[in-house]
Amino acid sequence: MTLKTDHLAGGQFYIRVQDALANAPIRANFRKAMDGLMHKRATALEDTQERESLRELAANVRLRALARLPELLIQLEKKCQSQGIQVHWAQDAQQACEQVLAICQQRQARTVIKGKSMVSEEMELNHFLAEAGIEALESDLGEYIVQLAQETPSHIIMPAIHKNTQQISQLMHEKTGTQLSHDVAYLTECARQQLRERFQQADIGLSGVNFAVAETGTLCLVENEGNGRLTTSVPSCHIAVMGIEKVVEHLEDVTPLLSLLTRSATGQAITTYFNMISRPRQPDEKDGPEVVHLILVDNGRAHLYQDPELRDTLRCIRCGACMNHCPVYTRIGGHAYGTTYPGPIGKILMPHLTGFANNAALPSASTLCGACAEVCPVKIPIPDILVRLRREAVNGDQINPSVMAEKGFKRTWKEALAWQLWAYLAQRPRLYQIATKIARLGHYWMPQSLGAWTQVRTAPRPAAKSLSQLRRDAEKSL
Amino acid sequence: MSARDTILQRLFDGRTEALGETQAQVPASQFHVLAQVKMSLPARLQAFQQAMAKVEGEVIVLTRAQWPQKMAAWLADHTQAQRILVPPAHHVLGQALAPLWQGQWGHTWQVRTYDAPIETWQAELFNEVDLAITSTRAGIAQTGSLVLWPTPEEPRLMSLVPPIHVAILDSQRLYNTFYEVLQVEAWAQQGMPTNALLISGPSKTADIEQTLAYGVHGPKRLIVFVLVDEEMAEVCDAP
Ligand code: SF4
Numbered sequence: 152m153t154l155k156t157d158h159l160a161g162g163q164f165y166i167r168v169q170d171a172l173a174n175a176p177i178r179a180n181f182r183k184a185m186d187g188l189m190h191k192r193a194t195a196l197e198d199t200q201e202r203e204s205l206r207e208l209a210a211n212v213r214l215r216a217l218a219r220l221p222e223l224l225i226q227l228e229k230k231c232q233s234q235g236i237q238v239h240w241a242q243d244a245q246q247a248c249e250q251v252l253a254i255c256q257q258r259q260a261r262t263v264i265k266g267k268s269m270v271s272e273e274m275e276l277n278h279f280l281a282e283a284g285i286e287a288l289e290s291d292l293g294e295y296i297v298q299l300a301q302e303t304p305s306h307i308i309m310p311a312i313h314k315n316t317q318q319i320s321q322l323m324h325e326k327t328g329t330q331l332s333h334d335v336a337y338l339t340e341c342a343r344q345q346l347r348e349r350f351q352q353a354d355i356g357l358s359g360v361n362f363a364v365a366e367t368g369t370l371c372l373v374e375n376e377g378n379g380r381l382t383t384s385v386p387s388c389h390i391a392v393m394g395i396e397k398v399v400e401h402l403e404d405v406t407p408l409l410s411l412l413t414r415s416a417t418g419q420a421i422t423t424y425f426n427m428i429s430r431p432r433q434p435d436e437k438d439g440p441e442v443v444h445l446i447l448v449d450n451g452r453a454h455l456y457q458d459p460e461l462r463d464t465l466r467c468i469r470c471g472a473c474m475n476h477c478p479v480y481t482r483i484g485g486h487a488y489g490t491t492y493p494g495p496i497g498k499i500l501m502p503h504l505t506g507f508a509n510n511a512a513l514p515s516a517s518t519l520c521g522a523c524a525e526v527c528p529v530k531i532p533i534p535d536i537l538v539r540l541r542r543e544a545v546n547g548d549q550i551n552p553s554v555m556a557e558k559g560f561k562r563t564w565k566e567a568l569a570w571q572l573w574a575y576l577a578q579r580p581r582l583y584q585i586a587t588k589i590a591r592l593g594h595y596w597m598p599q600s601l602g603a604w605t606q607v608r609t610a611p612r613p614a615a616k617s618l619s620q621l622r623r624d625a626e627k628s629l
Numbered sequence: 630m631s632a633r634d635t636i637l638q639r640l641f642d643g644r645t646e647a648l649g650e651t652q653a654q655v656p657a658s659q660f661h662v663l664a665q666v667k668m669s670l671p672a673r674l675q676a677f678q679q680a681m682a683k684v685e686g687e688v689i690v691l692t693r694a695q696w697p698q699k700m701a702a703w704l705a706d707h708t709q710a711q712r713i714l715v716p717p718a719h720h721v722l723g724q725a726l727a728p729l730w731q732g733q734w735g736h737t738w739q740v741r742t743y744d745a746p747i748e749t750w751q752a753e754l755f756n757e758v759d760l761a762i763t764s765t766r767a768g769i770a771q772t773g774s775l776v777l778w779p780t781p782e783e784p785r786l787m788s789l790v791p792p793i794h795v796a797i798l799d800s801q802r803l804y805n806t807f808y809e810v811l812q813v814e815a816w817a818q819q820g821m822p823t824n825a826l827l828i829s830g831p832s833k834t835a836d837i838e839q840t841l842a843y844g845v846h847g848p849k850r851l852i853v854f855v856l857v858d859e860e861m862a863e864v865c866d867a868p
Pocket residue numbers: 466467468469470471472473474495496523526527528529530531
């Protein structure tokens with residue numbers, strides 16, 4: 152059965168969903184990976200009391216940071232500058248890309264080696280730099296694979312999760328001449344050799360930031376491979392790009408976040424490397440970048456910040472647990488969303504980054520089962536926010552302002568008229584009674600098929616007796 | 630208006646509630662769940678070893694007496710390393726290892742120090758050094774982590790580029806949690822170094838179908854020698 156979805160105004164999304172659902176290897180790859188990840192998280196957080204205390208703490212740490220967001224950003228900027236880090240602000244992806252390019256040009260850079268950065272994905276930086284004749288090379292193994300395949304990441308923590316070993320072996324064979332082998336150790340070693348060369352030649356290293364500490368002006372990076380450390384230590388210039396929400400107040404604030412980030416994401420007690428950077432190379436030091444730039448990227452976040460309920464979206468520490476546990480994500484995979492951030496967090500974040508109408512289908516593509524909110528380490532009430540976005544999509548309120556730039560984009564004249572009619576009747580009891588009577592008598596002529604609604608449901612019918620009728624009957628029988 | 634001012638303006642404007650009000654609504658951060666983790670030294674050591682073992686980190690416990698010789702003997706038996714990078718003689722660890730590179734213990738290793746800026750010998754570091762020995766600032770039992778603050782004597786790439794990283798950890802500096810390290814050593818108050826690191830095992834990845842592989846970009850092996858007092862030796866079964 153093909154589902155009718157035009158009414159959902161997310162055409163492309165549903166086409167991709169159909170494709171993904173019909174793609175058996177994709178479904179198998181995701182099912183296997185997500186089952187594994189859910190199990191690992193559960194094992195790493197089996198002490199429920201500890202887990203809940205930590206989540207409470209982590210949520211409060213993020214709430215406190217967001218409550219003082221502008222002050223903390225100013226403090227971070229000041230502190231970083233005093234330590235020799237150059238700070239830039241970018242209102243949107245385009246501006247951030249231009250700032251990276253300006254630094255490249257100033258240094259006459261030809262190649263940029265990249266550590267994992269979701270914000271740079273959001274900026275579509277690689278593409279932008281390529282057009283300017285600068286090569287941007289991903290060094291995280293998953294990102295490297297995805298780049299070889301000319302794809303985008305399908306998961307925020309494990310970018311190449313949609314591929315199995317066989318597909319990766321084939322890809323590396325075609326693109327880099329490695330032997331066809333299902334030996335993961337061999338494939339990993341090949342990538343190591345290929346990238347080690349590149350690290351030494353790169354002019355600039357570009358990374359993301361997991362947490363930025365305002366109090367000490369410290370950029371924290373969480374990773375397992377060591378590519379993040381190489382990226383931020385070998386080239387003579389390091390550019391860090393971060394979303395403005397990533398700042399925390401105190402150094403100690405990172406401890407619960409780090410602990411929950413790695414355990415929620417992959418079930419690890421900690422990642423191999425936790426890298427804290429506070430300044431460029433000092434005169435007596437023998438390695439590290441001579442120049443460090445920090446680009447603070449807004450790209451819709453400050454706008455979103457203006458709504459106290461939606462603001463909770465900014466608590467996210469990008470652990471990916473919500474997608475790992477999402478029944479929709481597991482079945483359709485990351486690419487079906489067609490967004491930088493897939494899964495539950497993508498559904499509540501993307502409308503602010505790339506437009507509400509552009510992401511029309513996302514808030515509705517959920518069963519509201521609540522699995523995401525249950526596992527989220529910073530307790531973001533994702534289902535509540537989804538419901539709020541659904542409401543905003545048909546919001547016809549002319550009086551109360553809403554931060555959603557395209558609020559009500561889904562509202563049709565029929566819907567508006569229906570509500571107006573209802574409001575009119577509801578204010579006139581006699582008319583209302585007459586109308587309900589007509590509806591009851593007329594229910595035989597009600598259409599059986601009501602578009603998409605009746606594809607999986609029977610059409611609703613007015614009850615034989617109205618509520619006031621029932622009440623009157625009850626009073627009579629007393 | 631600059632991008633900076635626009636963004637900040639938007640954030641300030643967006644916070645329609647008074648600042649005090651917003652902050653008052655945020656419940657206090659209760660760090661108790663982290664502060665309460667307190668283990669005895671043997672328990673800390675055990676936790677450290679277990680956590681390291683989970684990620685294929687190798688932990689060898691040594692008593693302090695003549696530990697450099699014992700370490701050298703162990704490395705000779707358990708690695709194929711030929712070219713070794715150590716801290717210079719004016720560094721505490723470098724001094725302890727000096728007899729090693731003076732050939733006094735009968736090893737034929739080629740030993741060098743990180744004595745010049747990376748630009749002048751990058752290819753050698755990347756292609757020829759087999760093993761680097763560094764000190765550590767502290768250890769963390771709960772997560773099996775080493776705390777490093779790279780210095781001019783022990784720069785950042787020493788613990789990252791050579792295929793084997795050997796780290797020396799004094800058991801007296803083994804803390805319970807990262808939180809405890811930050812509290813006791815008062816990092817925020819004393820100011821952060823250029824680069825501070827937590828290292829928990831050899832470099833690894835699971836990016837190919839969730840299959841764990843070690844040594845992707847950083848060291849393939851991490852060997853930690855933990856130095857303990859004689860009394861502890863029996864508990865830990867140290868050579
Ligand atoms: S919304 Fe929560 S669960 Fe999802 S990525 Fe962000 S922090 Fe993790």
